[in-house]
Amino acid sequence: MSHAKYSVINTPVHNIDGVAKVTGRATYTFDVTLPGMLYGKILRSPHPHAKILNIDATRALELPGVKAVVTGKDTLGIKQGIWRRYEELCDEQILPLEKVRYIGEPVAAVAAVTEEIAEAALDLIDVDYEVLPAVFEPLEAIKKEAPTIHEGVERNVNVTRHIEWGDVDEAFEEADYIREDWFKCSGQHHMCMETRAAVSSFTPDGKLTVWTSTQSAYYHQALLAGVFGLRDGDVRVLAPYVGGGFGGKFEIDSAQFCSGVLSMKLHKPVKIVLTREEDFIASKRRTPMFYYVRTGIKKDGTFCARESRMFSNGGAYTGMGATALYLSGFFHSFPYKWRGYRYDGYRVYTNTMPSTSMRGFGAPQAMFCSEQQIDWICADLGLDPFEVRRKNGHTEGYEVPGQAFIASCGLEQCINEIEKWVKSKGKLPANRGIGISSCGFMSGGIFNWFDSPYSFSSAVVTINFDGTVELHVGCQDIGQGSNTTMAIIAAETLGVKIEDIKVHSGDTDHCPADLGAWGSRQTLMAGNAVKMACEDAKKQLLEFAYAEMGINIVYDLDIKDRWVHIVARPERGLPYGDLVKKALRGKDGQRIVGRGYYTPHRKGMISPAYSYMMQAVDAEIDPETGKIKIYEVMTAHDCGQPINPLGLIGQLEGAASMALGYAYLEDMPFEDGKMMNPNLVDYKVIKAPEMPKTDIIEIDTYEPEGPYGAKEAGEGLTNPTAAALGNAVFNAMGIQMKELPITPERILKALREKKEQEAQK
Amino acid sequence: MEKQLLRFKVNGDEYEVYINPKTLLAEVIRDHLGFTGTKRGCETVSCGACTVNVNGFSVKSCSVLAIQCQDMDVTTVEGLEKNGKLSPIQRAFLDNGSYQCGFCTPGMLMSSTAFLEELKGEVPTEEKIRESIEGNVCRCTGYNSIVRAIDAVAQGKYKEE
Numbered sequence: 001m002s003h004a005k006y007s008v009i010n011t012p013v014h015n016i017d018g019v020a021k022v023t024g025r026a027t028y029t030f031d032v033t034l035p036g037m038l039y040g041k042i043l044r045s046p047h048p049h050a051k052i053l054n055i056d057a058t059r060a061l062e063l064p065g066v067k068a069v070v071t072g073k074d075t076l077g078i079k080q081g082i083w084r085r086y087e088e089l090c091d092e093q094i095l096p097l098e099k100v101r102y103i104g105e106p107v108a109a110v111a112a113v114t115e116e117i118a119e120a121a122l123d124l125i126d127v128d129y130e131v132l133p134a135v136f137e138p139l140e141a142i143k144k145e146a147p148t149i150h151e152g153v154e155r156n157v158n159v160t161r162h163i164e165w166g167d168v169d170e171a172f173e174e175a176d177y178i179r180e181d182w183f184k185c186s187g188q189h190h191m192c193m194e195t196r197a198a199v200s201s202f203t204p205d206g207k208l209t210v211w212t213s214t215q216s217a218y219y220h221q222a223l224l225a226g227v228f229g230l231r232d233g234d235v236r237v238l239a240p241y242v243g244g245g246f247g248g249k250f251e252i253d254s255a256q257f258c259s260g261v262l263s264m265k266l267h268k269p270v271k272i273v274l275t276r277e278e279d280f281i282a283s284k285r286r287t288p289m290f291y292y293v294r295t296g297i298k299k300d301g302t303f304c305a306r307e308s309r310m311f312s313n314g315g316a317y318t319g320m321g322a323t324a325l326y327l328s329g330f331f332h333s334f335p336y337k338w339r340g341y342r343y344d345g346y347r348v349y350t351n352t353m354p355s356t357s358m359r360g361f362g363a364p365q366a367m368f369c370s371e372q373q374i375d376w377i378c379a380d381l382g383l384d385p386f387e388v389r390r391k392n393g394h395t396e397g398y399e400v401p402g403q404a405f406i407a408s409c410g411l412e413q414c415i416n417e418i419e420k421w422v423k424s425k426g427k428l429p430a431n432r433g434i435g436i437s438s439c440g441f442m443s444g445g446i447f448n449w450f451d452s453p454y455s456f457s458s459a460v461v462t463i464n465f466d467g468t469v470e471l472h473v474g475c476q477d478i479g480q481g482s483n484t485t486m487a488i489i490a491a492e493t494l495g496v497k498i499e500d501i502k503v504h505s506g507d508t509d510h511c512p513a514d515l516g517a518w519g520s521r522q523t524l525m526a527g528n529a530v531k532m533a534c535e536d537a538k539k540q541l542l543e544f545a546y547a548e549m550g551i552n553i554v555y556d557l558d559i560k561d562r563w564v565h566i567v568a569r570p571e572r573g574l575p576y577g578d579l580v581k582k583a584l585r586g587k588d589g590q591r592i593v594g595r596g597y598y599t600p601h602r603k604g605m606i607s608p609a610y611s612y613m614m615q616a617v618d619a620e621i622d623p624e625t626g627k628i629k630i631y632e633v634m635t636a637h638d639c640g641q642p643i644n645p646l647g648l649i650g651q652l653e654g655a656a657s658m659a660l661g662y663a664y665l666e667d668m669p670f671e672d673g674k675m676m677n678p679n680l681v682d683y684k685v686i687k688a689p690e691m692p693k694t695d696i697i698e699i700d701t702y703e704p705e706g707p708y709g710a711k712e713a714g715e716g717l718t719n720p721t722a723a724a725l726g727n728a729v730f731n732a733m734g735i736q737m738k739e740l741p742i743t744p745e746r747i748l749k750a751l752r753e754k755k756e757q758e759a760q761k
Numbered sequence: 762m763e764k765q766l767l768r769f770k771v772n773g774d775e776y777e778v779y780i781n782p783k784t785l786l787a788e789v790i791r792d793h794l795g796f797t798g799t800k801r802g803c804e805t806v807s808c809g810a811c812t813v814n815v816n817g818f819s820v821k822s823c824s825v826l827a828i829q830c831q832d833m834d835v836t837t838v839e840g841l842e843k844n845g846k847l848s849p850i851q852r853a854f855l856d857n858g859s860y861q862c863g864f865c866t867p868g869m870l871m872s873s874t875a876f877l878e879e880l881k882g883e884v885p886t887e888e889k890i891r892e893s894i895e896g897n898v899c900r901c902t903g904y905n906s907i908v909r910a911i912d913a914v915a916q917g918k919y920k921e922e
Contacts, residue, residue, distance in 0.1 A: 012858075014855045014856070014858075015855075015858065015860075017863070018854075018855045018860070019847075019855070020863075021860045021863030021866050022838075022847065022851040022854045022855060022860065022863075022866060022870065023798070023838065023839065023841070023842050023847070023851065024796070024797070024798020024799070024837065024838035024839045024867050025798070026863050027797060028800075028864060030800065030801075030864075031791075031797035191900055192862070192864075192900060193800070193802045193808065193810060193862060193864035193865050193898065193899070193900050193901075194800075194802070194862070194864045195802070241862070241863060241864075242862060243800075243862045243863070243864030244861075244862040244864065244900050244901060245862075246900070275804055276802065276803040276804055276805070276808075277804065478862060479860075479861035479862025479863060479864075479901050480861060480901075481861065646857075646858040647858065649858065649906065650858045650861055650901070650902055650903075650906060652903075653902060653903030653904075653905045653906060654861060654900075654901045654902050654903045655903075656903050657900075657902075657903035657904065658900070658903075679803065679804070679805045679807070680802075680803045680805055680807035680808050680898065681805050681807050685898060685900065686903070686904075687894075687895055687897075687898065687904070688890075688891040688892075688894045688895055688897075688904040688907070688908065689888070689891045689892060689895055691891070691903055691904045691905060693905070694903065694905055
């Protein structure tokens with residue numbers, strides 16, 4: 001299908017919030033100040049597992065300037081969680097009443113006239129703990145003799161997930177070769193530049209307003225209403241500019257909860273901004289996973305069966321971790337056709353900070369294991385890794401049995417492009433290798449464990465007398481540029497310019513409900529809602545155009561570049577602005593309003609559409625120090641019809657930096673439950689000098705379910721990189737990296753082991 | 762501690778503030794003067810979100826005491842734009858999509874501005890450009906679009922308006 005007909009789509013534009021962001025005008029929750037505002041600080045547990053015997057705040061309350069100290073006793077004690085349909089998965093009391101389950105868990109919060117006084121007051125709160133035995137690793141916590149973290153939860157197993165299709169055992173029987181491996185995938189911190197922050201203001205009329213750094217204003221409205229015993233409609237959540245999310249900002253965090261409790265007690269606005277250290281130790285993180293992978297394959301490279309077991313370190317609470325458990329298991333099969341596939345995932349509670357969703361949502365871990373093992377199998381059998389991926393890869397029209405239907409798929413073209421690119425590099429110098437990895441990702445989840453009574457996405461478009469357009473959406477811009485994407489879709493659909501569109505988002509009082517920014521859902525779901533709303537408004541406008549132009553009713557009318565015209569005779573028409581003015585008079589002065597929504601139906605178990613990609617990483621390893629130098633990351637990518645090309649490049653480059661960080665730099669070592677590097681000196685993220693060249697080849701496909709053929713574009717790109725780097729190390733040095741991150745120490749250890757094995761031979 | 766009088770210029774205007782001498786420059790800029798464009802993202806002088814220019818040099822405003830800036834000239838992100846016209850690096854950031862969430866952007870712009878001024882027209886290597894923003898963490902963009910923007914300005918593709 002040709003897409004050249006688009007006026008706005010796939011044309012580079014400045015993000016609509018660009019000027020605000022490059023001039024310092026963009027204000028974040030971090031910048032919000034209200035009259036009479038107090039500052040809150042949170043006292044956190046120094047123990048990984050302990051009973052709270054008593055909390056005495058007498059001394060703190062005596063400190064001048066301290067206005068209140070709250071503990072679990074000041075709350076309704078509601079156990080909350082984001083999987084609201086499942087009571088047993090709502091397991092977290094922020095400010096727990098009885099015991100703490102990880103180091104950093106909130107036990108009390110103070111509000112004072114200054115941040116310094118609030119901070120000083122924390123030292124004056126006396127807490128008596130009874131320290132309990134603790135357990136930190138899932139494979140320990142699942143043992144019979146392990147301490148119980150949540151009463152009644154046997155062996156600390158929080159959630160299990162079984163995925164199976166085909167006759168797995170029979171399919172294994174057909175295999176000529178079976179390989180088994182164990183992998184250990186680390187956690188990773190979202191490390192948003194803006195730490196978690198909230199300003200809560202409860203007023204005597206019983207209404208709560210919360211400014212917060214969130215990925216979903218609607219989720220926070222509903223979740224906060226739930227824990228505070230208010231109606232959703234009495235809670236207004238405002239998301240000003242949001243300083244990053246990456247999957248870490250759509251559950252209730254301690255800044256939101258504690259500022260709310262304090263404000264409800266004091267009837268004053270209370271601001272809490274987590275310090276970087278608090279953000280590291282007491283938010284949530286990418287789920288660490290242990291994977292056992294058994295794969296059966298025929299001599300000719302045909303995949304037969306895969307059987308995997310995964311144990312994830314769930315930390316102290318469920319959060320979004322239950323979703324990561326499912327998605328990891330599903331994407332572990334991606335993007336290949338298995339005759340038989342079986343996955344058993346166990347999410348295990350431990351006395352560490354909870355784990356949750358993070359960009360890729362369990363898939364980067366799954367791909368690290370899967371895509372490396374495929375390369376090792378190819379090496380074992382002398383097969384070509386490109387050919388094997390092509391042979392077994394998803395194709396258009398394929399159905400993942402009982403799980404998903406693949407309506408658009410550019411995987412084969414992605415593989416072909418990357419193969420060409422790798423071959424063009426010729427023979428590489430010693431200690432340098434290129435590794436590849438293919439994968440795919442969802443375009444929004446179809447599941448509703450949150451139990452939202454609203455459409456997954458909604459949009460309302462209003463056309464003013466002067467032709468400007470107010471677009472109200474509930475989807476959340478967290479920096480990924482969704483407001484710009486929605487403005488592009490609206491401008492294209494209405495036939496106006498992008499500067500005609502004003503996007504209103506991030507305010508539950510004025511915007512329709514929407515599940516928000518997670519699972520790569522907004523372009524497809526909110527995009528469809530926006531398209532539908534604009535089509536509704538445009539249809540109303542065109543009704544007036546037919547009357548005004550007095551044309552034969554069999555003609556089609558359209559609007560493009562603010563020109564209302566007959567499609568077959570584009571020169572015959574009238575300016576959009578004139579039409580709007582007339583239409584409003586014809587409607588007794590009412591503005592034109594269009595409404596749209598999207599709720600998935602009959603789209604399988606996971607998502608309405610899937611992106612595909614293959615990535616290659618070119619890296620050199622210093623055999624003396626084990627250090628890695630990355631030269632280039634090359635990606636061939638099928639995201640359907642690109643909507644915002646500049647944003648797409650930004651997503652690719654940003655995903656590469658985050659995924660490379662996961663692959664070889666970022667680690668969260670714990671000792672006795674204590675994170676050892678909770679600061680930006682010791683927690684290493686990619687900085688400009690290490691960032692390699694990143695290029696992209698877009699594969700042209702059209703996704704029928706997506707607005708204008710678009711699908712997921714930003715999150716899935718985090719999935720292939722760690723595996724591709726692992727394969728680069730394998731190709732360069734002949735060592736198999738089964739643990740993340742791929743640090744110099746691990747490389748040196750693997751090189752030593754390889755040498756020893758060779759010496760034994 | 763007895764408060765002291767700080768007299769200095771911010772974005773071309775004279776300010777006088779009585780401050781505790783322990784107060785950081787970042788706090789005075791944000792909390793006393795209300796220039797909230799300057800951000801803070803760590804407590805360890807590691808992230809660069811608070812970068813401002815003091816007498817033309819880029820400085821992490823969380824690492825200096827405000828009182829050390831007595832009689833000095835401070836520029837924050839709000840001072841880059843002149844009479845509604847964006848500076849070359851601001852325009853290059855827009856054209857290259859060199860920002861996403863925008864939280865690191867003010868600091869990035871200030872580091873880039875100081876770097877470009879120091880160049881005095883010399884065209885830098887890519888490595889030099891990357892080093893110039895080494896102290897600024899960006900979690901969203903992967904830096905390459907920022908490098909392209911700085912390069913474009915250094916190559917003379919953007920003139921002062």
